[in-house]
Amino acid sequence: MIPPVLVRTDVVRRAIVLGNGLSAATVSFDIAAQGFDVDLLLIGEELVEPAIYAFQDEPGRQDTITKMAIIHSSAHIRLHRHCEILTVRGHAGDFEISFNEGGRSRCVKGGAIVLAHEPDLVEEETSEASVVTNNSLRGIIDANGTIPNVVVFIEGSNGKGSCPFQSATASIENALAIKKRRPETQVYVLARDVDAPGTFERTYQMAQRKGVVFVRGDLSYRLSLDDPGSLIINDPVIGEIRVRPDLIVREATFDIQSNSHLARKLGLRSSDNGMVQGFSTRLHAGETKREGVFVCQGLNASLLASDNISEACAVASSVSELLSRSFLEHGAEVAIVDKEKCSACLACVRICPYDAPLLDEKGKAEIQVAICQGCGMCVSLCPSKAIDQKRWTDARLSAEIIIVSKGEGG
Amino acid sequence: MSQIKRVIGYCCEHGAIGAAESAGVERRQFSPEVLIIPVPCVGRVDVLHLLQAFREGADAVFVAGCLEKNCHHLYGNIEARKRVDQVKRILDSLGLSGDRLELFNLASNQGREFKVSVDVMLERVERLGPNPLGVHR
Amino acid sequence: MIIGEQKPLKEICDILEGHRRILVAGCRSCVAICLAGGEKEVGILAESLRLHSDLQGKSWEIDEVTVERQCEKEFVHDIASRIEGKDAVLSIACGVGAQTIQAMYPKVRALPGLNTSNMGAPEQPGIFLEKCGGCGNCVLHLTGGICPIVRCAKSLLNGPCGGSQNGKCEIGKDTPCAWEEIYQSLKGLGRLDLLEANIPPKDWTPSRSGGPRKIFRPEAVMTEDEKQLRGQR
Numbered sequence: 001m002i003p004p005v006l007v008r009t010d011v012v013r014r015a016i017v018l019g020n021g022l023s024a025a026t027v028s029f030d031i032a033a034q035g036f037d038v039d040l041l042l043i044g045e046e047l048v049e050p051a052i053y054a055f056q057d058e059p060g061r062q063d064t065i066t067k068m069a070i071i072h073s074s075a076h077i078r079l080h081r082h083c084e085i086l087t088v089r090g091h092a093g094d095f096e097i098s099f100n101e102g103g104r105s106r107c108v109k110g111g112a113i114v115l116a117h118e119p120d121l122v123e124e125e126t127s128e129a130s131v132v133t134n135n136s137l138r139g140i141i142d143a144n145g146t147i148p149n150v151v152v153f154i155e156g157s158n159g160k161g162s163c164p165f166q167s168a169t170a171s172i173e174n175a176l177a178i179k180k181r182r183p184e185t186q187v188y189v190l191a192r193d194v195d196a197p198g199t200f201e202r203t204y205q206m207a208q209r210k211g212v213v214f215v216r217g218d219l220s221y222r223l224s225l226d227d228p229g230s231l232i233i234n235d236p237v238i239g240e241i242r243v244r245p246d247l248i249v250r251e252a253t254f255d256i257q258s259n260s261h262l263a264r265k266l267g268l269r270s271s272d273n274g275m276v277q278g279f280s281t282r283l284h285a286g287e288t289k290r291e292g293v294f295v296c297q298g299l300n301a302s303l304l305a306s307d308n309i310s311e312a313c314a315v316a317s318s319v320s321e322l323l324s325r326s327f328l329e330h331g332a333e334v335a336i337v338d339k340e341k342c343s344a345c346l347a348c349v350r351i352c353p354y355d356a357p358l359l360d361e362k363g364k365a366e367i368q369v370a371i372c373q374g375c376g377m378c379v380s381l382c383p384s385k386a387i388d389q390k391r392w393t394d395a396r397l398s399a400e401i402i403i404v405s406k407g408e409g410g
Numbered sequence: 411m412s413q414i415k416r417v418i419g420y421c422c423e424h425g426a427i428g429a430a431e432s433a434g435v436e437r438r439q440f441s442p443e444v445l446i447i448p449v450p451c452v453g454r455v456d457v458l459h460l461l462q463a464f465r466e467g468a469d470a471v472f473v474a475g476c477l478e479k480n481c482h483h484l485y486g487n488i489e490a491r492k493r494v495d496q497v498k499r500i501l502d503s504l505g506l507s508g509d510r511l512e513l514f515n516l517a518s519n520q521g522r523e524f525k526v527s528v529d530v531m532l533e534r535v536e537r538l539g540p541n542p543l544g545v546h547r
Numbered sequence: 548m549i550i551g552e553q554k555p556l557k558e559i560c561d562i563l564e565g566h567r568r569i570l571v572a573g574c575r576s577c578v579a580i581c582l583a584g585g586e587k588e589v590g591i592l593a594e595s596l597r598l599h600s601d602l603q604g605k606s607w608e609i610d611e612v613t614v615e616r617q618c619e620k621e622f623v624h625d626i627a628s629r630i631e632g633k634d635a636v637l638s639i640a641c642g643v644g645a646q647t648i649q650a651m652y653p654k655v656r657a658l659p660g661l662n663t664s665n666m667g668a669p670e671q672p673g674i675f676l677e678k679c680g681g682c683g684n685c686v687l688h689l690t691g692g693i694c695p696i697v698r699c700a701k702s703l704l705n706g707p708c709g710g711s712q713n714g715k716c717e718i719g720k721d722t723p724c725a726w727e728e729i730y731q732s733l734k735g736l737g738r739l740d741l742l743e744a745n746i747p748p749k750d751w752t753p754s755r756s757g758g759p760r761k762i763f764r765p766e767a768v769m770t771e772d773e774k775q776l777r778g779q780r
Contacts, residue, residue, distance in 0.1 A: 267484075289482055333450060345580040350672050353484040375483035376454025380493070383585035384575050384613070392450055397459050404445040405416060405466035405545065458587075461594040465601060500591075503556040504599050543601050 004390075006331030007369040011093040012111040013323050014039065018085065018262055019116030021048055022061070022305055023296035023312040025068045027116050030316030032076035036323045039108040040071070041083040041099060043117075047071060061305040080106065085265050088113070089355070091370040092292025093328040112319045114286070115266060116296040116312065117259050131248045134170040141174065147182040148246030151175075152231060153189040155251065168194045171249065172207050179210040187212045188233065188243060198306070215241075266293050267354060286315030290354075290373070291328075294319055333374030333391045339364040341386035348378035348387060414545050415443040417470045417531045418463050422452045422486070425476030428518020436521040440528045451475070452513075453486025460497045460511060467544040470531040474514045474524070487515060507538050549577040549641045550675045551663040553588065559637065559660050560599055563607075566635040566656070569596070570610045572626070572648065574617040574640035581675050584639035584661055586613040592639060592660065617644025623651050630655055665697070683753025683760065689741050691732030698725035704746040 015031045017024055017040045025047050028038045047068040072079050082102040089096045090109075098107045132140070134153075141147070153171040168191045175187045189212060196204035208214065215235050233241045268288050286294035296312045322328075337348075337357075342364045348357040349365065356371040357378065365386070367378070379387045379394070388394055421427045427448055433440070449455055452475035463471045473494055475487035491513055498508030512534075514527040554562075563569060571593045579585025593611045600607035612629045615622045617640035630636060630652050638645035639660040649657035665677040680696035686704070687694060696702045700718050707726035710717030714727040733739050751757065769777075 341575065341586065343575050343579045343585065347582075347672065351489070373483065375451040375486050376449065377451065377483070377486055377489050380454055380456040381489070383579045383582050383587050385586040385590065389450075389454065392454055394456070394458075397447070397449070397454075397456075398462055400447050401418065401459060401463050401466050401468075404418060404447065405463070405468060456587075457591050458594055461591065461598060465594065465598050500556060500595050500598075504595065504602060506598070506602065543598075 004332050005329045006334065008327045008329055009091070009093050009370050010327060011323060011325055012095075012109050013037075014108075014110040015112045015114060015319055015323060016041065016095065016097055016108055016110035017114045017116055018083075019047075019114070019118070019296070020044065021116075021118040022064045022068070023118055023308050024114075024116040025071060026064055026309050026312035027114050027296055027316045027319070028071065028077050029067050029074070030313055031114075031319055031323075032074060034316070034320040034324075036076075036111075036320060038077045039080065039110060040077055041080045041085070041097070041108075043083060045081050060309045064305070064309055080108075085262065088265050088267070091330070091368075092290075092322065093325075094370075095292060111323045112292050112294060113266060114294045114296065114315060114319060115262055115268075116315075117262055118308070119259055130246060131250060133251065134174055134249055137174050137247075137249050138177075141177050141181065147178055147185055149184075150186045150243055150245045151178060151188070151247045151249060152233075152243060152245040153187075153191075153249045155191045169196060169200055169203075170251075172196065172200070172204055172212075174249065175212045176203060176207040176210060179207070179212060183210070186243070188245075189214050190233065191216060263295075266290065268293065268295070285311065285318045287318060292322065328370075330370040330372075331390070333389065334369050334372040335367050335374070335376065335378050335387050335389045337365045337367055338386045338388070339366075341384050343384045343386070345383055347381050347383060351377050351381055353377075415441075415532070415535055415540070416468045416545065417444045417472070417528070417535065418468045419444060419446045419471070419528070419531075420449050420452060420455050420459075420473045421446050422475045422482070423448060423450050424482040425480070425516050425518050426452075426474035426514070426524070429474070429516040429520045429524035432519050432521030433524040434521075438521055438525040440525055441532065443532075444528050451481070451483045451486035452490035453481075453483060455490055455493060457493050457497055457500075460493070461500065464501070464506060464510070464541065465543060467541055468510075469535040469538075469541045469544060470510045470512075472512045472514055472527060472531050474516050474527060477515045477517050480517070487513075506541070509534050510538060510541070548580060548666070548668070549643075549663060550581045550665050550667045550677070551578055551583045551641050551661045553583050553592070553639060553661055554659070556592075556595055556599075559592070560596070562658050562660075563596070563635065563637065566658075567606065568608045568610075568633045568635075570612060570629055570633045570636045571596070571660070572617065572636050572638045572640065572644075573611075573613040574615075574644050575613060576616045576618075576640075578640050578644075578661065579613075580669070582673065584641075588639060589613050592637075596637075614640070614644070617641075618647050620647065620651060623647050627652075681754065682749070682751070683757075684750065686746060689744060689746060690729045691736055691738070691741070693725055693729045693732055695725055695729065698723075698728070702749075704749060706742070 014037045017028050017038055019040065020043055024040060028040050032038050049065055049068065071077055080101045084100040086098045086100065093111045094109070095111070095113050096107060096109050097113070098105065153175060168189065171189050175189055178185055178187055193216060194204065194214060215233050230242055230244050233243060235241060267290055286296060288295055294315050296308065296315050344359065344363045344365065349359065353375065354371050354373050356368050357365050358368060360366045374389065376389045376392055379389045421430055430446060452473050455473055460471055473490050475490055476482055478487065481487040494511055494513040498511055501510060502508045512531060516523055516527070571589050573579070573584045573586055573589035575585060582588065589611050593609045596607060596609050600609070610629060610633065612626050614626060617623060617638065633655055635656045635658055636648050636652070637658050637660045638648055641661065642659065642663040645657050645659045666679040666681055667675050667677040670676045677697050679694055682696045695704055700716055701708055703726065707724050711724040711727060714724055716722040716724045733741055
């Protein structure tokens with residue numbers, strides 16, 4: 001019988017944060033407050049408040065901005081500027097990141113890595129003057145610009161980098177601002193669903209009371225063919241409404257490249273719109289499929305600064321929990337090489353998504369227990385059948401075929 | 411004496427088992443002739459296992475992994491695609507028809523698509539007839 | 548290393564006709580690495596043959612074994628118990644392995660399941676390229692480390708033919724012209740002067756054309772006295 005736990009490793013009591021904005025500042029401060037030192041790797045010169053939050057006044061945001069300003073004087077947070085990540089090696093409890101810091105190569109170690117990179121907006125050059133983003137609309141409103149007669153907010157952006165999370169909050173804020181400035185303007189907000197969390201519920205109610213029309217559902221509108229410039233809106237209750245919008249407001253495009261790039265370096269998947277796959281914030285804050293690697297702004301990312309700040313606090317808590325353990329245990333479903341059979345062909349080394357196999361001093365393959373994530377690809381690939389996987393052994397899978405084939409059914 | 415239909419499905423722990431569970435939660439019934447074997451990732455499925463399944467009498471076999479480009483382990487589903495193609499060629503050489511084996515890509519919330527995949531394999535069995543090595547009762 | 552490819556399954560089944568108790572024998576050496584005849588391939592081929600047998604009602608008995616190196620007598624000797632009772636051994640090692648088995652077990656037919664192809668190297672996982680022609684008289688020092696015997700389709704020794712177009716061989720647009728590669732390599736080494744030397748017409752005696760080659764390492768050959776003293780132990 002092979003024991004379930006093969007290896008225990010120590011935990012390096014430091015965290016490495018890759019980030020640029022509010023989340024990075026919050027998570028670094030909170031982890032440091034728990035007694036763990038932090039290496040904060042910035043892409044640019046300083047932490048920057050991303051433009052996506054530019055027009056929201058929320059509790060917590062101002063404090064965080066203050067933190068960003070004083071972070072370089074914290075004794076427990078070591079800032080690195082102009083960082084370009086080269087490689088990420090190791091496993092939970094013992095990671096090593098090598099990177100270029102303004103041209104010099106550096107290396108840091110940590111027990112946990114946090115990806116806290118907030119995407120930037122890409123301002124689109126739109127050919128039509130009558131289509132704007134929520135951010136530019138805010139600029140128009142703040143500058144006392146002219147408000148037209150009919151404004152329609154549509155979910156989704158023109159570009160490829162649109163984010164999945166609701167822009168409804170930004171739209172509602174702008175819709176309410178328009179109604180306050182010019183009550184006679186007709187305002188429609190088209191969204192699959194209206195997500196107005198926390199105190200934002202009040203803003204939503206106010207907008208409705210001021211006469212903003214919310215139309216929900218999939219594909220709630222289409223362009224009119226017989227009357228160019230017209231939209232036909234499908235309200236599930238009222239039915240069809242025809243409007244001639246003077247202004248259409250869409251989401252901005254997000255720059256997802258840097259996020260996807262960092263995610264790949266960390267061995268994480270990101271979706272087509274650049275969001276890194278994480279688990280539910282409410283259950284396992286910031287955890288990803290790779291133990292020890294955490295992400296702020298995962299699938300549950302939001303355009304509200306307060307949401308992201310709270311999430312960062314929760315992630316800091318998860319990270320601190322990991323860093324405070326005396327040891328980590330590994331080995332439950334790992335692949336193991338029988339060196340007698342190994343042909344040193346390198347197939348496993350070349351296929352492993354986690355770089356778990358290494359060659360020992362005799363040239364035979366060995367799979368690092370703490371790094372193996374138990375996918376089994378090397379097992380089915382090995383030309384010499386030198387690798388088997390704990391729990392998912394060849395013998396077991398073959399036996400299962402026989403058992404299910406002989407059974408009576410169901 | 412009638413032949414029991416057998417469809418074996420290798421489902422990965424992440425995408426496909428989730429899809430099967432979603433199907434269950436959504437009360438999408440599929441026949442008891444379909445039996446699921448879980449694997450940590452479809453990249454674990456060996457050519458040998460697929461051949462064994464047919465030798466043991468399976469009328470059809472499917473391998474279900476995560477959506478393309480969304481494999482939990484990056485590219486286990488692409489490895490599985492290559493293995494499935496290899497076995498299809500062997501089955502064709504042996505006169506058993508490579509159509510008895512298929513690879514599906516599913517996300518964990520795709521209960522409906524899971525049932526559709528199962529139905530596709532059952533339809534193939536109808537069309538191609540039972541495996542000559544099948545179990546008789 | 549030696550690169551080979553399994554014969555098509557249909558051809559293997561035809562070759563096995565008339566036999567019933569069959570041992571599929573692989574090797575952990577070169578053929579394992581080029582993914583043609585290692586233990587995994589043995590398992591897959593054996594299962595495919597069993598499936599064929601079941602479907603065609605042949606009652607074949609298929610056994611499997613993988614040898615450390617099928618060209619070495621000692622390792623092939625170790626599988627004697629597995630060969631006993633068989634009427635054929637289907638070897639998916641290289642041609643050397645198949646012949647070694649036949650030589651050591653003259654009463655049991657050794658059949659090839661592999662087409663041994665060439666001496667080459669893995670370019671990328673799953674892709675193997677011929678590199679060395681085994682001509683017995685290596686001129687790599689004159690050609691910047693690129694073999695003109697096999698990497699040039701015509702085995703030319705003093706530059707490309709007229710068919711060399713844009714660095715590609717006339718046999719196909721994916722095949723690089725070896726002499727273009729040789730030129731680039733020598734240029735990178737700063738030794739274009741080596742192209743000035745004329746390589747004379749090749750003496751093919753040390754190659755395959757001179758009959759089966761036998762190479763001696765006198766310092767390792769056991770003398771008659773040694774053999775006798777050893778036999779007396």
